[in-house]
Amino acid sequence: MAKASKSKSKSAPKKAPSLNAALKAVIDDLVAGNRILYNEDIVDGYGHISARDPRDPDRFLLSRARAPGLIVAGDIMEFGMDGEPVKDDGRPVYSERFIHSEIYRARPDVNAVVHSHSPTVVPFSVTDQPFLxxxxxxxxxxVPVFDTRDAAGWTDLLISNRALGRALAGKLGNNTVVLLRGHGNAVVGPSVRVAVYRAVYTEANAKLLLQAKLLGGPIKYLAPEEAAIMNATRAKVRPGHGSDRIWELLKSEAMGTSGKRRR
Ligand SMILES: [Zn+2]
Structure with missing residues (x-):
């Protein structure tokens, strides 16, 4: 017994299994993330979430074209930084995959991207009311607003080619959320779990903002100083706090294992 464990610790071919484990963990999170975003009404039949491939930073993982609420591990495909599948197996792919590829190209710090049409956020993309x-x-x-009209004139508003994806990534800059005029938003994060958390709370912020505006009078927004303190605390993902706590709850609800029935 002791001998076996000794030889085990000596040989170091642990890299491949750990990379495979990392890949499986990311795919599991992508499946759960899709279900959560659907369960929370952030996406409907449209919208998607991707993750940078833990084995190769120049690739990313995204489902085949399918409604997020139905996605399983076998739907996840691998894409290159040109936005095209690494292996074209004939399965349909999302037309807006260039949102993901171009953001990954522009932002090495980003490991997950959510694109949704989350409904309460959209009005802020078509009015002069800033999304604060x-x-x-x-x-x-x-939170910048990207307008396809500025980038490409008359279009169907979809980010369906590399040039539009690049223009969108440019508008996002170093921010976390970018609105797409009359269409939706893109949210980025260092992991699938944090990106999902942010997508959910982007919609929640829109609801609160709308309600505050209905009450009237000046609004006391979160100060940049307060945001900096919050961001410093939440940058460290701690078990039982912040995005970790929310992920556990929302996942159990989306997978039907919590005590609460949402739908
Ligand atoms: Zn879209």
Whole structure:
């Protein structure tokens, strides 16, 4: 017994299994993330979430074209930084996959991207009402609005080619959320779990903002100083706190294992 464990610790071919384990963990999170976003009404039949491939930073993982609420591990495909599948097996792919590829190209710090049409956020993309933080510190420094009309004139508003994806990534800059005029938003994060958390709280912030505006009068927004303190605390993902606590709850609800029935 002791001998076996000794030889085990000596040989170091642990890299491949750990990379495979990392890949499986990311795919599991992508499946759960899709279900959560659907369960929380952030996506409907449209919208998607991707993750940078833990084995190769120049690739990313994204489902075949399918409604998020139905996605299983076998749907996840691998894409290159040109936005095309690494292995084209004939399965349909999302037309807006260039949102993901171009953000990954522009932002090495980003490991997950959510694109949704989350409904309460959209009005802020078509009015002059700025999308400011009530309690979501990650909305600082700003939430820019990308307009396909400025980038490409008349279009169907979809980010369906590399040039539009690049223009969108440019508008996002170093921010966390970018709105797409009359369409939706893109949210980024260092992991699938954090990106899902941010997508959920982007919608929540829009609801709070709308309600505050209905009450009237000046709104006391989250100060940049407060946001900086929040962001510093939440940058460290701690078990039982912040995005970790929310992920555990929302996943159990989306997978039907919590005590609460949402639908
Ligand atoms: Zn879209």
């Amino acid at each position: 933080p009530i309690r979501a510190g990650f909305l600082y420094p700003e």
